[in-house]
Amino acid sequence: MPVASLRRETAVRRILAVIAGCSLLFLGMIMLFLFIEGLPLFSTVSVSDFLSGMFWYPTSEPPEFGIFPMLVASCAVTLTASAFAIPLGVMTAVWLTEVARPGVRRICKPLIEMTAALPSVVIGFFGMVVAAPLLQDLFDLDSGLNLFTASLMLAFMSVPTICSVAEDALFAVPASLRAASLALGATRRETTVRVVIPAAFSGIGTACMLGMSRSIGETMVVLMTAGGAGILPGSLFDPVRPIPSVIAAETAEASFRGEHYRALFAVGIVLFLFTLAFNLAARHISEKNSAGGR
């Protein structure tokens, strides 16, 4: 190959490498800016007070920055949503790969994927004007905007995520395993429950982690349907204030680089670390499996 053309190839490769590095750079910059803006808060408020404090009064004198109720609210909302979304998502995925005929599958799979594309603000809106009044009447509550409504809407949002990741895992189970099980005389149910699902178990675990990560970070839905009361939830039907909704509701009003502003970025750090942990856990589960090579 001529030297000039060889040199050009190297240049192209280098430029592409730099562009590809952008994603890594952006992730780093997100962390950097969260920490630059958020960490100075801890010169006035200790980390333990911040995490375990019961009251969030950012604008009173002296201000109080305790996010414990929000942490509890976020966890409660995510767990309740997962209790609906994980069974529903995994069962739908199993239906798609093991039961549905190819023609049905070809139509239903994109439909379920489309649910993931519904804008979160529209789902929040739907929760506000339809689900909340309905649940309020059904359970005779003071307000329909509460932990339960928010969880239901979050579940609706995270089902397609769980379903499509779990479906990929189930689809990747070799057909020979199924054929072997069926040839031994097992019914399709026995094949599904005892052979296919165990073989795809780690992929399904990854799906659950990603679904939970999606629920905990989702903003508009909890902002519009969770009720927004900064208290520890005593029951499933209490209004709550999860982490993302605090950031969304107050950032516009916080004065630039004031204590309130810093506190909101600190809250953002906590949220970021939460989702990072979920994502790394999801990756760990899927990687352990592929490296193990059963």
Add this chain to the structure above:
Amino acid sequence: MSAQSFPRFPATPHPGYVASAAAAGTRAGLASQNTLYDGTTSRRETEAGTGAHLMDRMQIRRIREYLLFTLLRLAAFVNIFALFGVCAFLLWNGLSALSWEFLTEAPRNSMTEGGIFPCIVGTALLALGSLGVSLPLGVASAVYLHEYAGASRFARSIRLGVNNLAGVPSIVFGLFGMSFFVIACGFGISLLSGLLTLAVLTLPVIIGTTEEALRQVPVTLREASLALGATQSRTIVRVVLPAALPGILTGGILGLARAAGETAAIMFTGAVFFSRKEVDSLFSPVMALSNHIYVLATSGTDIDKTRPLQYGTALVLVLLVLGMNLVAVILRDRLQQRRRR
């Protein structure tokens, strides 16, 4: 456990049939495990039991299969029903609000009347602008990852970065966009800040779908091109990218839809509830459909009176986003059909 301990079922089903089968479920499960994995037990039972017993057990297994599959169908049905439910509800309530004026006029009378034209323009500008940034970046990244880097350490760490970037909540992108683009870069709350934030947010979507599209291009095409003496970069530009173009377009449309539906990332970076000014440069703030719905529904003037506007705006946004997704789905489906042939 022996076969004799099972309840006998009549040969023809009667009304209590399914219920008693369900009650016998656990024991039948244990028995079928015996038959499946323990050959000796199975043979002994076959010798001891009569043909009627075997029939019963097969029937129980069939019923359990039927029950499970029904449950699975039900789960899928719930999902699809929920999607149709939301769409039907929006259509039912929103269609009456839709009119030519609604789509082409600006809001009037402190947002309680008039249309949403500036929001449609704003959303279009934000989404297209973000795609203009993220598509070249994303395609180049994917080409590097798939065609050049392979499984090197650098590539592995980039993949890790892309995966985690995809998992960052949109509100955190909003915070980042505000502190970096709005304040540190000095762009202010503007179209530019908004679209750059959205570009970072949609980058993982583009990279993921483009890599998938590149993976579908047969290796033989590359080898043929290289064997004819083309350099690697020429092969990519002339052979690989054209072959992967439909898949890349699908990814682009999905990224566009994602950007159009996003709210939390543009709340503090690009979108404002009301701007009297026309959008005349990259530095003017814009109105956006998603933000419009949120503000109208939660803190606008006279929330109940503007309900029709809210339904109308939500319907326009959903039609836009789902319409784009439908195009992407059809494109992808065509591709798969073509490949199968």
